[in-house]
Structure formats: C-alpha cells, structure tokens
Amino acid sequence: MLKKLFSVLAIFALASVALAQEAATTAAVADTTVGLKAIGAGLALGLGAVGTGLAQGPIGAAAAGVVAERPDKFGAMLIWFVLPETLVIFGFVGFFLLK
C-alpha cells in the first residue's frame, strides 16, 4: 500500500515538473521574440543612421566647399545636405513598427 502511495506521489511530482517545463519554454520563446524585435529595431535605426552618415560625409564636404566660394548658396546646399536624413526617418519607422 505504502509502495503504491509513493508511486502515485512520484508520478504527480514528475507531472508537475513536466507541466512547469512547458510553461517555462513558452515564456522563453516569448522572451526571444521580444529580444529579436529589439535587435531588429536597433538595426533599423542604427544602420539607417550609418547610411546617412556615409552619405552626408562627402555631401557635407562638397557643400562646405560650395558655401566657402558662394555663401549665398547656403540654403540650396543645406537641402542637399539633409536629403540623406530620409534614411534615418525610414529607420525610425522600422523602429516603431517593430517596437
């Protein structure tokens, strides 16, 4: 009788461990999804900013050259200079969609 009782208790104990394991796996998957989304959002914003930086480097240098010769061209040069900022805006959109 005592032997049967221990067997039943052992089954219950294993069953509860198994049930706890399943709940933990579901939570881990959810955590991973959140983490990957955060990485994706970071990449969207970060890579957009890097692209903008790469584009603005030579544009800024050329614009500085033009403005050094013709200060009246400052406005036009500013427009050319800020055009690559659209890449960061796309990055922001991606960032908020993933968040």
Place this chain on the structure above:
Amino acid sequence: MANDYAYINGRIRVMRTELITERSFDELLSSTSYAEFLRLLSEGSLAEDLRDSTSQNSGLNELDAALSRNFHRLAQKVHSFGKGESAQELGVVVAKWDLINLKTLARGIMKGRSSEAITEALIPGGTFPFEVLKAASSSSDLLAAATTLSAAGVPLGRIFRDAAQAFAASNDAMDFEVSLDKGFYAWARSSAKSNSLKRLLGREIDLRNAFSARQIKGQANPGRFFVEGGNLNESEFVRLAGGDVTAATAILAPVFEAPTLEEADLISRKLMDEAASNAALSDTLGPGVAAEFLRRKEIEIAKLRLIGRGKFYGVPIESLRKELGNA
C-alpha cells in the same frame, strides 16, 4: 582622401561657373573699341584684377599684367585647397607651368636675353615663387640659375640643377630639355596617386614624345630623347623617330603627320583638352577637376589676350574669330 576632393572639387566647380561663357566671348568680340572691351571685361569675374588696366592711358601691358595676376591668383588658390596627399597631387597639376617657365628661363639665359625679356615671357602660375624666377632670370648661366632656384625649396629646383649639369657636360640645349622633361615626369608620376592624374600625365608624355620624335626625325641614337611614362614605349618611339608612322597609336598619329608644327601643336592641345575633360568626368573625387579647370582658365586667358590685342590694334572681328578658334 575622397573627402578632401569632395571639398576641393566643390569649390573648383563653383569657380568654374565664373569662367567666361561663349556668349560673353561673343559680346567681347563685338565690342567696338578697346575701351569698351575693357569695360565689358571689368563687369565680370575679372574685375578684381583689372582695376589698374581700366584707367586712362593704360595699354596692353596693363591688361597682360592683370590677366597674369588673375591666372596666378586662381592657380595658387587651387593649390592651397589641398592637404597632404591632395596637396601633393594638386602640386603636380600646377607644376605644369613650372616646367614651361623653367624651359623659357633656360632658353632665355642660353640666348643671353635680358632679365626683363625673360620675365615677360614667364607664366605666373606654378609652384615657384615668381620673385625667385625673376631673380634666376638675371643669372649669367644655367648653373647659377639652378643655385637660385634650389633655394626656393621646390622639388623642381633639384631637377633643374641636374638638367643644367647635363647641359654643362654637352653644351647641347636638347640635352637640357630632355633631362628636365625626364626629371619632371618621373617626379610627377611618383607624386600622382590617383589613376585619373596618372592617365593625364601619360597622355602628356605621349604627346611630348610624339613632338620630340617629329623634331628629331632621322637623328642618330633617338632613344636618348625618349621620356618614360606614356603608352608609347621606347622601341616604338625609336621607330617613330625613324619615320615609321605605324609605330604611333591612332591618337598620336595625327600629331606626327600634321604638315606644320603649328597644326601639330593645335591637335596636341585639343587632345590634352579632351584628356583633361575625361579626367574631370571619370574621377569626380580626384584631381582631374582641378586640372580641367586650370586648363580652361588658361585657354580663357589666352583668348582674352588675343581679343585685347585685336581690339587695341583694330583687327576685324572675323579675323579675330578665326584666331580664337585656334587659341
């Protein structure tokens, strides 16, 4: 380096927009007198340099001085834009006028011309300070001039000294010029890092060799007149100097076959214009843009000198227009 040229070429492109347009040249050509020509000219980008030449009693000397001043100012300005490697490359672009000036200086000294006559023929556009060139022009011989030029600390001073020594050894003016060309192009090729400038120098060397082969046709040992660095190799040069036109490439053949030296010079200048234009278009972040701008500026100055003379002496417009086509 790329960012250096983004800034430099941005400035040069703006300076290019201030070059005299074809329409403005037509207006200058149509001016009814020298005074009107000066008035029209002083309304444009050359106003700053033309102050002295627009006063009463001023003549062609004042105009020449103003145009030289303008060219010198812009060449120095372009040269000053560079830093490090870009300064070295822009130095090569500007040093073209050093080579011309050193040859003019040497020819003047060899022929015993006065310092004033030599100075008048110089183009104030290279890396040598003009005062140093003036001081060298009063030297009694080439070695003395080389000592004066070496003091300027410009690399070409050493090259001139080597060429002067070659002349002292043989007393042959051709040896001087060949030594100067060889030294200059070896220095220029080692200083040029970008492919566009190397290609431009290669074209210049090829044209120099084609001209040289034309002049020494039939002479013994032609190989010593060959300058390395172009597409034409020494054996092709020797064949060309021997009269074998098939040794020249399709591009160089017209220079060699032109009936007169003037026509050969005209073809050669057009080929250099084309090469400079290609360098500017193919390498937007390189020194080709500066080379093309200075070439255009040089042509502009040459045209203005021609129109100025034409207006001063009352040459008919049609004759002037024909001459302008060759400028």
